[in-house]
Amino acid sequence: MLKKYISIVTIVCMLVCILPSKSYSMDKDNFIKFLINSSYPEVDNDKKDNNQDNDKDPNKNKDANENTEVLKSNKNEKNKNEYIKVHVGEENIPNIASNYSVEQSKSEYKDDIRVTREKPRLLIYHTHGCETYSNSPEGNYHSRDKKNSVMEVGRLLTDQLTNKGWGVIHTTKYHDYPSYNNSYASSLKTIQNIVSQNNSIDIAIDLHRDARDVSDPKIKEIDHKKYTTTINGERVAKFFLVVGGKNENADQIRKLAHDITKFGQKKYPGLVCEVIEKDYAKFNQFVAKNHMLIEVGNNATSIEESKATTKYIAEILDEYFMQNE
Structure with a gap:
């Protein structure tokens, strides 16, 4: 004192x-x-x-x-x-993030990009990000209604894979807007830029929604039943892989697509449709060693059914790559 x-x-x-x-x-x-x-x-x-x-x-x-x-x-x-x-x-205490932070982007998107872990191995992007599902209010199945589009399916797939320990980059950049015809040229620039800055990436997924002519309500109803199935009491959209035959690594991506399809069909019968091959196209699949163009559902299926499929896609991919490396 x-x-x-x-x-x-x-x-x-x-x-x-x-x-x-x-x-x-x-x-x-x-x-x-x-x-x-x-x-x-x-x-x-x-x-x-x-x-x-x-x-x-x-x-x-x-x-x-x-x-x-x-x-x-x-x-x-x-x-x-x-x-x-x-x-x-x-x-x-000052707490403003620096230009880029993996910790901050685990659950957030910054400049249309989310990175869930350091040294991510898997890239998810959308050449046709405007592809929407049957319950989109826009009604034309091609709009920037993100929450009812393939973008939302990609977001949930990113969550599912991250929960299994994968480091994932998901980009929600639009490549088919404003120009649909330049979609693949636009997405090529995006993925080349991301891959060049993340040399840990060796798996890429171009996530799409298949397109069907469902202008007739009866055909839409038939297609909905045809391209959905029930797993564990839940109605989910079917999915399939597409291969572009003009790529230099066509043999690699073709083998990968067929192997994953067989693996998925055995694990969840009725969920995975046969591989679609298009010899005239590339689909930018030469960019990554393991490139998959995946179509989840179509415009006759709902966003809920397509989102429900993501947990099964994540499980199939996770187990396939764990067993084959």
Whole structure:
């Protein structure tokens, strides 16, 4: 108590003696800085402490304007100001993400991209992201109604694979809007850019929704029954793989498609349709060693039925690659 009393008396005496002389030479900013330095001597170590914090957690290297109180001054440059950060409580520590953070993007999309783990191995993208399902309010089965489209199926498939331990990149960039004819040229640029920045990727999925002529309600009803099945009491959309025969790696992707189809048909009979081969096309399948063009459901099936299929696709792919590597 005695030491504390002496300290208080000393500070009061210093303020009485020093402040009058200082007040003549200090402007408002310098006076405030003086008070802060007197009250918070730990600010002298602010820069050092801040660097140590950033080394531990790079996500704390943030824009101080969001959660901190700042004052400006600089001892060396008269016209330049120095920020003094005074943190009051854990909630006020700067916490703005850097340009890119895997942790932040595990469940969030930034610039139409989500990355669920470091060194992702699998890429999911959509050359025809505007493909929508039967219950889309737009009614034409091709619109930017994302929540009722193949984009939503891709989002859920990303979740399912991530839950099984896969590192996945999912891009929701539109490639068939505004130009449908340039879809594959557009998606090629996207996937080449992603793969070039993530050399850990060796599996790619171009996720689509099959297109049928369902203008006649009776045909739509027939197609719905034909392209859905029941698994564990749940109605789900069927899916199949497509192979472009003009790729240099056509033999590889053809073998992969047929092997996965057989594996899926054995595991869930009636869920996987036969492989469709189109010798005249590439479908950008040369970009990845293991490329799959997967069609989930069609415009006669609903978004709920197609989303329900994703857990089975994830299970099939996960077990297939685990057993064949």
